[in-house]
Amino acid sequence: MDTTPSTPAPAPQATQSPAEASPRPARGGRSGLVMPLLLAAISVFLLVGAATLDAVGTEFPGPRFLPVILAVVGLVLAAILAVGAIRHPEPSVDPTTGAARPRTDLVALAWVGGGFLAFALLLTYLGWILAGALLFWCTSHGFGSRRPGFDVLLGLFLASAVYLIFGTGLGLVLPTGFLGMLGGGA
Amino acid sequence: MDQLGLLMEGFAGALTPMNLLWVVVGCLLGTAVGVLPGLGSSMAVALLLPMTFALDPTAAFILFAGVYFGGLFGDSTMAILLNTPGQASAIASTFEGHKMANSGRAPQALATAAIGAFIGGMIASVLVVFLSPTLVAVSASFGPPEYFALALFAFVATSSVVADNIAKGLAALVIGVAITMVGIDGISGLERYTLGAPQLFDGISLVTVTVGILALGEVLFVASRIRGTREDLRIRAAGRPFLSAAEVKEAAPAWARGTLIGLPFGVVPAGGAEVPTFLAYEAERRLDRRRKHPVFGKGAIRGLAAPEAAGNATTGMAMGALLALGLPISATAAIMLAAFRQYGLQPGPLLFERSPELVWALLASFFLAMVVLLIINLPFAQLWSKLLLIPKPQLYGGITLFCGLGIYATSGAVFDLLMLLGVGVLGFLMRRYEYPLAPLMIGMVLGPLAESSLRDALLSSVGDPRVLVSSPITIVIYALLAVVVALAVRAAVRQRTREDL
Known part of the structure; x- marks a missing residue:
């Protein structure tokens, strides 16, 4: 699974070519290559899927027609964008204001993304209320909240309110988790 | 007048206490x-999309x-008070506002x-009411080649x-259309790009992509920039919220000109309200x-x-185009289209033929909403600006919770939550590296239509x-497209030469 946030980080160092002695600090970096790489990966996936698709008996513009066009366009675009990212690395200073460009805060990203991953994986075991409160707490912590106790209470309150309004009131099926099993399945 | 009668019936449908309540709640x-x-407003609609299943x-x-x-x-309120437009279409309002x-x-x-x-x-709403039969009549003569051209x-x-960088815009578009390739191909019945996972046979849900790109991606992006952003939001003193007669007289021609500029863009699928707002601003500046x-x-x-x-x-005209042509011109309209599909509409x-009561009640509710x-x-x-006092950690915690709720409510599966996270990361990366989001949404929504109409047209012509260019309508559409591309290229070249100076 793609555990989210770490992707942009390693790229700058890894792709810094030794031949080009850039005057810009390394931080400005080549992490912009992430998107062209992703696009290329998607295009290759489209091509491989089209090649392995058993499309016997379909007439000319069959299920492989558009994917192949998309893949070709995607690869061309990926090449253009990659060249652009290499030739114009992000400046570390904003050219218009002169202020330092904001950095990507990986710790905050990890808290929010990781919190959501934990929420998704634990939802059926913990139940909506506890997992939801966990998600709320992780997110607000990632956003720099320094009131953990208050966040726990607010998260529990919000998740419970949602459970009451949407689960009980509007009839959405939200998991009860082990609490529900203890109570004999509410 | 036929339309007036229908609209009156629509008002009768919309003016029930319950529906009136929904208008007010929505506003x-x-x-x-x-x-x-x-x-912005597209995030509001995206977050709300899964919530509406409990309603008729x-x-x-x-x-x-x-x-x-x-x-x-709300977008423009904030654009004026704090210089923070929630949506690209409110940017033009920040300059003088x-x-x-x-x-x-x-x-x-x-x-x-x-x-x-x-x-x-x-x-715009009045025009939609009177133009919709014409639009419907035009679109009734559309076949696969016309829909593909559109x-x-x-x-x-x-x-x-919309995109500053055409390559980035096209890249977002390719990703959007590629997402729709997953699932069972509607024409041949073959299963594509599912990796054998039964959860993917129906394709990747538009709701998941919408919430992931527009809501969770935004949360991740804000989180990555939370340190070092300014917190000195000031709310300016209140006062008399009324315009003097002189001010009304001053603004009146601008209101009229702005409306005239905005109307035609509602039926042109060129990314929504961003372009006309800038055009209107530019026109006023030149007159000034x-x-x-x-x-x-x-x-x-x-x-x-x-x-x-x-x-x-x-925006008003865009709603008309969406209803009559089934063609979304902006990301938000695309989400509305997704909502219609959720209801099997x-x-x-x-x-207009099958569910007139819904269409006319909806049109009537535009007037009520205004x-x-x-x-x-x-x-x-x-008073609204007091909402800014909600601290960011708790605000975004709540938004993330609602993202999770929305997706789990529509699918009931953990798989879709993981998919949401993956799409959210994509949304984050696109924001981080300044890729426009609207082409991805449009590609996702219109991808299936483009593919099926292209293949139907080619199958029928062996x-x-x-x-594809056999009818006058298609030729007109492609000619317009050539004009749009030429203008975009000209603007790009101009910008580049200006940068070099």
């Missing part, structure tokens, strides 16, 4: 989300209309914006006009230069009035590509 919710910094379709769409227009009002607020005329600026939006939206137009126009005492740059009321009217005129000519919004925005705009 309040939309304004609230629009007012919050960084959150009419109530759901009335709620949507309220949220959508409310979000636009925020200057007005800085010079102590915040209430007048808010009133100018609210009245401008009201006028633009109202005129989809292609929407693709190219959104990727090239010819006057004896140019006031632009010092908080010119006309520089705010015109883009506000243009933005809402486009397909916007387009047949919708009135309600004027009421809750004109006197209380200052592979002869000339079928």
Whole structure:
């Protein structure tokens, strides 16, 4: 699974070519290559899927027609964008204001993304209320909240309110988790 | 008049106490989300999309209309007061609007914006009511080649006009269309790109992609930038929120011109209200230069009035185009289209025949939403800005919780939550590296239509590509497309030469 946030980080160092002695600090970096790489990966996936698709008996513009066009366009675009990212690395200073460009805060990203991953994986075991409160707490912590106790209470309150309004009131099926099993399945 | 009779029936349908309540709730919710910094109307609609399943379709769409227009009002409130537009279409309002607020005329600026939006939206709604039969008649004669031409137009126009960088726009478009390739191919019945996972046989849900790209991606992006952002949000003193007669007289021509500029863009699939708002602003600025005492740059009321009217005129017309043609012109309209599909309704000519009560009640609710919004925005705009006092950690914690709720409510599967996270990361990366999001949404929504109409057309002509340009309508559409591309290329070249100087 793609555990989210770490992707942009390693790229700058890894792709810094030794031949080009850039005057810009390394931080400005080549992490912009992430998107062209992703696009290329998607295009290759489209091509491989089209090649392995058993499309016997379909007439000319069959299920492989558009994917192949998309893949070709995607690869061309990926090449253009990659060249652009290499030739114009992000400046570390904003050219218009002169202020330092904001950095990507990986710790905050990890808290929010990781919190959501934990929420998704634990939802059926913990139940909506506890997992939801966990998600709320992780997110607000990632956003720099320094009131953990208050966040726990607010998260529990919000998740419970949602459970009451949407689960009980509007009839959405939200998991009860082990609490529900203890109570004999509410 | 036939339309008037139908509209009256629509009002009768929309004016039930319950539906009226949904209009008000929608307007309040939309304004609230629009007012919050960084959150725009498309995020409001995206978050709300999964919530509406408990409602009947009419109530759901009335709620949507309220949220959508409310979000636009909220966006411009914040653009004026704090110079933080929640949506690209509110950027043009910041230029003169925020200057007005800085010079102590915040209430007048808010009133100018609210009245401008009201006028633009109202005129657009009236036009939609009277033009919709024509649009329906035109679109009834559309076959696969015409629909393919329209989809292609929407693709190219959104990727090239809205995006600063055409390659980035097209990349977003390719990713959007590629997402729709997953699942069972509708024409041959073959399963594609599912990796054998049964959860993917029906394809990747548009709701998941919408919430992931527009909501969770935004949360991740804000999280990555949370340190070092300024916290010195000031709310300016309240005052008399009314315009003097002289101010109304000053703004009136700008409202009218803005509306005129905005209307045609509602039926052109070129990315929504962003382009017309800038055009309206630019037109006013040029007119202003010819006057004896140019006031632009010092908080010119006309520089705010015109883009506000243009933005809402486009939005109103876009709703008409969505209903009559089934063609979304912006990301938010794309989400509305997704909502229609969730209810098994397909916007387009047949919708007017099959569910007239829904269509006309929805159109009537546009008028109601405009009135309600004027009421809750004109006197209380200052009150709305108090929402800024919600601390960011708790605000975004709540938003993330609602993302999770929305997706789990629609699918009931952990798989979709993981998919949401993956799409959210994609949304984050696209924001981080300044890839436009609208082409991805348009590609995702219109991808299946483009593919099936292209293949149907080619199958019927036994592979002869000339079928794609066989009718006058298709030739007109491709000619328009050529004009749009030429203009975009010209603008790009100009910008480059200016940079080099």
